[in-house]
Amino acid sequence: MGGFEDSHLFFVDDLILFGQATRTQAEVMRDYLESFCDICGQQISFPKSTLFYSKNMKDIEACVFAKVCGSPLTKDLGNYLGVSLIHYRINNKTYRGLVEKTQIRLAA
Structure with a gap:
């Protein structure tokens, strides 16, 4: 199995999620984050969040991913x-x- 196998990294008040660049994966991540917020009472500002994508991903696919997530794309974390x-x-x-x-x- 190749590639990066970690699924997330936590920092003090930040979270980095890793996943496959598919519409389904974007929907699953969004659903999990919304469920987490419902349980703990926290809120995520999706417009203030950013999506970083691999140079191997097509820009049009990244735009679809960003639309599903409701967060802007970035080339720099x-x-x-x-x-x-x-x-x-x-x-x-x-x-x-x-x-x-x-x-x-x-x-x-």
Whole structure:
């Protein structure tokens, strides 16, 4: 079996879900998120959420996925703790800024 096998990642108040890029998968994810909200009393702002899609996915398919989810598409997930969430090649420069900030705070 190839590909990425994790289905989700949790951060402090963020969640990243992974799945197949199909309309059915988009509907299932949306239904699960809505059920979660009903149970715990939380709300998700789908217009404030973003969908990142693989370069292997056709733009028209991504647009259908976004319409089902009610969230805009993005090519950049941004940073978390000062580190880019998208890595194409990890090396010692990838986390240098985070290490430097940590060292400065520890020295203070």
